Amino acid sequence: MAHDMEVVNPRAGLFRVILTAYGLLIYLFLFAPIAVMILLSFNKSKVVGFPMTGFTLDWYSSLTQNMIIQDALGKSLAVGISVTVLATVIGTAAAFPLVRAHIKYRSAVRVFITLPIMIPGLLIGVAILVLSTNILHLQPSLPIAVIGQTVLATPFVILVVSSRLESLDRNFERAAADLGAGPVQRFSFVVLPLVYPGIVAAALMAFTLSLDEFVVTNFIIGSDQTLPIYIYSQLKFGITPEVNALASLMLLGTIALVVVTALGLRLIKMLTAKSRQEEKTGVPA
Amino acid sequence: MATLETATRVPDSETRPVNPRSGVARRERRNWRQYVGFTPAAIVFGIFFIAPLCLIVVYSFWQTKDYNLVPEFTTKNYETITTTDTYIKTLGKTILMALLATATTLAIAFPFCYWLVRYVPPRLQRVLFLLVILPFWTSYLLRVYAWVAILGDHGAINVLLKNLGLTDEPVRLFLYDTPGVFIVLVYLYFPFAALTLYSSLDRFDWSLLRAGVDLGASPMRSLVTILLPQMKLAMVTAGIFVFIPILGEYVAPEIVGGTNGVLMGNLIANFFKGYLLPLGSAASVLIALVILVLLVLFRKGLDTKDIYGS
Numbered sequence: 001m002a003h004d005m006e007v008v009n010p011r012a013g014l015f016r017v018i019l020t021a022y023g024l025l026i027y028l029f030l031f032a033p034i035a036v037m038i039l040l041s042f043n044k045s046k047v048v049g050f051p052m053t054g055f056t057l058d059w060y061s062s063l064t065q066n067m068i069i070q071d072a073l074g075k076s077l078a079v080g081i082s083v084t085v086l087a088t089v090i091g092t093a094a095a096f097p098l099v100r101a102h103i104k105y106r107s108a109v110r111v112f113i114t115l116p117i118m119i120p121g122l123l124i125g126v127a128i129l130v131l132s133t134n135i136l137h138l139q140p141s142l143p144i145a146v147i148g149q150t151v152l153a154t155p156f157v158i159l160v161v162s163s164r165l166e167s168l169d170r171n172f173e174r175a176a177a178d179l180g181a182g183p184v185q186r187f188s189f190v191v192l193p194l195v196y197p198g199i200v201a202a203a204l205m206a207f208t209l210s211l212d213e214f215v216v217t218n219f220i221i222g223s224d225q226t227l228p229i230y231i232y233s234q235l236k237f238g239i240t241p242e243v244n245a246l247a248s249l250m251l252l253g254t255i256a257l258v259v260v261t262a263l264g265l266r267l268i269k270m271l272t273a274k275s276r277q278e279e280k281t282g283v284p285a
Numbered sequence: 286m287a288t289l290e291t292a293t294r295v296p297d298s299e300t301r302p303v304n305p306r307s308g309v310a311r312r313e314r315r316n317w318r319q320y321v322g323f324t325p326a327a328i329v330f331g332i333f334f335i336a337p338l339c340l341i342v343v344y345s346f347w348q349t350k351d352y353n354l355v356p357e358f359t360t361k362n363y364e365t366i367t368t369t370d371t372y373i374k375t376l377g378k379t380i381l382m383a384l385l386a387t388a389t390t391l392a393i394a395f396p397f398c399y400w401l402v403r404y405v406p407p408r409l410q411r412v413l414f415l416l417v418i419l420p421f422w423t424s425y426l427l428r429v430y431a432w433v434a435i436l437g438d439h440g441a442i443n444v445l446l447k448n449l450g451l452t453d454e455p456v457r458l459f460l461y462d463t464p465g466v467f468i469v470l471v472y473l474y475f476p477f478a479a480l481t482l483y484s485s486l487d488r489f490d491w492s493l494l495r496a497g498v499d500l501g502a503s504p505m506r507s508l509v510t511i512l513l514p515q516m517k518l519a520m521v522t523a524g525i526f527v528f529i530p531i532l533g534e535y536v537a538p539e540i541v542g543g544t545n546g547v548l549m550g551n552l553i554a555n556f557f558k559g560y561l562l563p564l565g566s567a568a569s570v571l572i573a574l575v576i577l578v579l580l581v582l583f584r585k586g587l588d589t590k591d592i593y594g595s
Contacts, residue, residue: 019400026397027416029472033431034423036441040434048430049439086329094326101319111584113326116334118525119576120533122550123569126557127337130566134354135340151334154326212425215536219557231426235540239430247424254422 034251041244048239059245069246072230076211079142079226083149083210088203090150091157098158099165117155121215124151129219140222148216153206160205164198193272197265204261208254338573345566354562362567372552376571379549382463383531386470390527391520393471394478402486417479425473429540432469436460436541461543469537474530478523485519521583529579532572 044054063069094113103109116124128148132138168191176190214228221229227250234243348359366372401410420428435441436459443455459465489512497507535550542548549572556565 016404019396019404023397023400023405023413026393026475027413030417030420030475032435032441033428033472034420036434037423037427037431047439049434049437050441050444051439090325090329093322093324095322097320097322101322111580116330118529118580119338120530120550120572122533122535122553123338123341123573124334126553126565126569127341128333129557130344130562131333131337131340134562147329147333150329154329158326208422212422214426228424228426231424235426235430244427247427251423255419258422 037244038248038251041241041248043241046240048241048244059241060249062242063245063249066242068225069227069230069242072225072227075142075224076226076228079146079149080207080210082146083153084203084207086146086150087153087157087206088199091154091202091206092161092199094154095158095161095165098162113155113158115155116151121152121213124148125216125219128216132220140220142221142224145217145221145224145226148220149210149213152213152216153209156205156209157202160202161195161198164195168194197269200261200265204258208257211250211254341566341569341573344562345570347563349561349563352560362563363571365564366567366571372568375547375552376549376568378463379532380575382467382470382548383528386467386474386531387524387528389467390471390475390478391482391523394475394482394523395516395520398479398482398486401483402489403491414483417476417483420476426536426540429469429473429537432465432472432541433460436465436468460541462545463542465541465543466538466546466548469541470531470534473534473537474527477526477530481519481523481526482516485516489515525579525583529576532575 039052040048041059042055042057043052044056044058045052097103098106098109098113125148128144128151129140132140132144138144172190172194173186176186181189212228213226214232217226217229218232225233227246231239231243231247234240344354345362346358346360348355348357348361366376401413405413433440437443438455438460440460442459443452446452446456459468493511494504494507497511498504502510531548533550533553534548535554538546538548538551542551549568553565553568553572556562556568
């Protein structure tokens with residue numbers, strides 16, 4: 001199916017070569033900055049730039065001694081976990097009525113929910129700043145940053161969980177109800193096991209979003225520093241490859257987190273399929 | 286949550302489409318408990334999203350006297366922005382930049398996604414597609430800053446040109462000026478466009494092209510007359526996802542733009558940092574108005590369900 005153009009077009013072979021070269025060029029464009037960032041984390045020179053003067057791991061080892069970075073990492077994780085919990089709970093709670101309640105203008109509600117994603121972070125950032133300082137009389141601080149990031153992350157959670165919920169066959173719940181399951185049982189034994197991969201994916205999305213959020217956080221965090229805020233402060237005074245080393249490790253950490261979560265979900269799926277098999281046949285598979 | 290109702294049975298109305306005029310439907314509509322799940326979201330969005338934005342609108346009509354905000358109605362803030370040469374030029378430049386960057390991003394992303402969907406075997410396709418999203422997991426600031434190391438005087442491109450013997454002096458065309466900002470914006474928002482276009486191309490029924498060719502159209506013609514019209518909506522969605530964030534972008538211009546690369550986002554950020562609240566608010570409202578007009582014009586392209594569902 002994928003190659004039926006070639007059957008009809010004699011020049012399709014050439015077309016294919018050109019397109020493939022083009023595709024690879026795009027990957028070069030996408031990954032050149034990341035490659036440069038990682039490459040320069042091994043550079044001997046204190047200046048982040050070319051040509052490279054030698055290979056060293058010093059910048060990685062000096063990370064372990066940098067208390068400011070470690071403090072920022074701690075704050076990033078604290079903010080990230082708070083935002084993940086808040087956004088996942090708030091978003092999941094909202095996804096249910098969005099899919100199941102009687103809403104006259106459902107698509108309008110959906111567009112409204114995506115607004116925090118659509119509107120530039122700058123506007124959200126300055127707006128929350130003005131509200132907290134002028135109306136609530138709260139100075140910018142870590143908790144305000146948590147709230148601001150929650151506003152950004154919750155729409156993603158709602159979208160992901162509601163799309164999972166939509167694909168859920170409600171006959172399962174009807175069957176459970178016919179078999180005498182109450183609403184709480186139906187929720188915890190039927191709905192939740194079917195929807196949780198969506199919730200986990202959404203939580204992961206919220207966490208990674210929070211970890212790298214700068215645009216909004218910059219305005220509302222005050223004197224505290226999360227990692228992106230620290231990196232920004234370094235950019236202004238000229239960064240050292242230490243920051244590159246930090247970012248390279250963060251990339252590695254994020255990839256590891258996503259891979260572990262994906263594998264974990266798959267493992268749970270396999271195990272439950274296996275135990276179901278055992279129940280059916282009565283023999284351990 | 287609907288599932289937490291006290292009734293043991295799932296009410297029919299909840300599981301089956303009901304006649305909207307029937308008694309069941311009327312009772313359902315009056316049942317407020319089904320909306321309870323919205324409460325936390327409504328509180329958070331209400332206080333920390335809607336209220337702040339409304340506040341910005343209000344402040345944009347207030348005045349400052351002796352560095353204090355005074356609740357007296359004025360349109361002076363808007364006049365200042367629309368009549369001051371630098372401000373209005375920056376606004377125009379920002380919109381132009383957003384248009385150009387959006388068009389370029391779409392033009393680059395479409396052939397790329399086409400290649401991914403049609404010429405890459407499915408297994409490899411998923412991996413390659415994941416790679417497109419991977420940059421999102423890298424520090425946004427450092428991805429922007431890396432371009433300084435690529436485009437700068439001692440950047441990768443200049444070192445390469447010098448080693449090839451093509452130039453003696455570093456080429457200063459890109460960095461700390463508008464072209465650099467343009468390149469970085471296309472780079473930053475490419476994945477957004479690719480995400481939307483890919484999911485749409487992935488669902489396209491390619492046998493339609495075959496049918497077009499069988500009916501005598503040239504392959505190119507069947508692409509243009511069959512595929513492109515069906516991609517219109519995806520193009521609009523992708524375009525919106527690139528255009529709108531650029532209107533508020535302030536980080537990329539700040540890092541790679543220099544004094545010539547300043548966009549509206551930088552002005553707004555500086556107004557607020559300098560406590561010029563009414564002026565900053567008015568500029569924000571102008572940006573928000575542009576966005577609002579776009580969203581209303583292209584509301585059909587806004588059904589984001591498909592993108593985040595996959």
